Amino acid sequence: MDEKKAAGAARAADQPEAASAMMEASQPQPGAAALEARPQPGAAALEAQPQLGTAPRSADEPDAAPQPRPAVSRRAFALGAVGFAGLFAVGGAGVAFNGERALLRPPGAQDEDAFLANCLKCDKCRSICPQDCISVGVLEDGIVNFRTPKMDFRKGYCTFCDKCTQVCPTKAVLPFDENVEKIGVAVIDASQCIAYEKNGCQKCVDACAYDAVHLDDAGRPVVDAGVCNGCGQCEYVCPSSSFRSYSGSKNRGINVERSAQGGTR
Ligand code: SF4
Ligand code: SF4
Numbered sequence: 001m002d003e004k005k006a007a008g009a010a011r012a013a014d015q016p017e018a019a020s021a022m023m024e025a026s027q028p029q030p031g032a033a034a035l036e037a038r039p040q041p042g043a044a045a046l047e048a049q050p051q052l053g054t055a056p057r058s059a060d061e062p063d064a065a066p067q068p069r070p071a072v073s074r075r076a077f078a079l080g081a082v083g084f085a086g087l088f089a090v091g092g093a094g095v096a097f098n099g100e101r102a103l104l105r106p107p108g109a110q111d112e113d114a115f116l117a118n119c120l121k122c123d124k125c126r127s128i129c130p131q132d133c134i135s136v137g138v139l140e141d142g143i144v145n146f147r148t149p150k151m152d153f154r155k156g157y158c159t160f161c162d163k164c165t166q167v168c169p170t171k172a173v174l175p176f177d178e179n180v181e182k183i184g185v186a187v188i189d190a191s192q193c194i195a196y197e198k199n200g201c202q203k204c205v206d207a208c209a210y211d212a213v214h215l216d217d218a219g220r221p222v223v224d225a226g227v228c229n230g231c232g233q234c235e236y237v238c239p240s241s242s243f244r245s246y247s248g249s250k251n252r253g254i255n256v257e258r259s260a261q262g263g264t265r
């Protein structure tokens, strides 16, 4: 276990993408002289509406040229965009949007409602994790999940060192008993597992420190969902993605899933 921890600690932490917004520059309006309107029959009845930020036009100006678009509309747009971005930042748009992914949370953050209510998205847990197994949610994960911490066992696995719990300023990540609680449960993906195609690989079996994976009579890995705590070490060591780099699947032969009951798919 010490060698595995040391290997995990050596990997550099990735930096979250910084969100940015750019406001498109407004286009100048055609000159009034070029667009001077010809008097039309019934022009008085089609009097233009007063423009925001401009003086009201009088009824005896039927041939008035089109007015420039008021800057206030651009300001309103910008304020709206800022407000929307604010919703992204605090997760407040969750009521309006669905499609949130069920993410694997750091150990001790499995009560999703309590976690989302308390997490500040301050990044402290990700920054301190010596195993580099905490990542952050991207927009693909959903608006509420955006920039919240999630487990990523492609870069490391959890050793239950408790550092993320200790550094969390709001107790969104609580103390965790690795022998009782679960981050998730490992599930075999038979379409990706090397042992399902040809025997010989048992890296997940050898890596699991909790004896939660064993080989069946056919030499294929089977997860004991009751024992697995979702530490992610099996997913981390599984070589299937390099073996099957042509497959296009994001899965490895074994993957920890949040709501899974274990098993093989
Ligand atoms: S307990 Fe937290 S800080 Fe420690 S390895 Fe697991 S996720 Fe990282
Ligand atoms: S390490 Fe991956 S490919 Fe190898 S047996 Fe386990 S799940 Fe299958």
Ligand code: SF4
Residues within 6 Å of the ligand: 185, 186, 207, 208, 209, 210, 211, 212, 213, 223, 227, 228, 229, 230, 231, 232, 233, 234, 235, 256
């Ligand atoms: S099966 Fe995988 S996730 Fe589950 S305890 Fe073993 S190494 Fe950890």
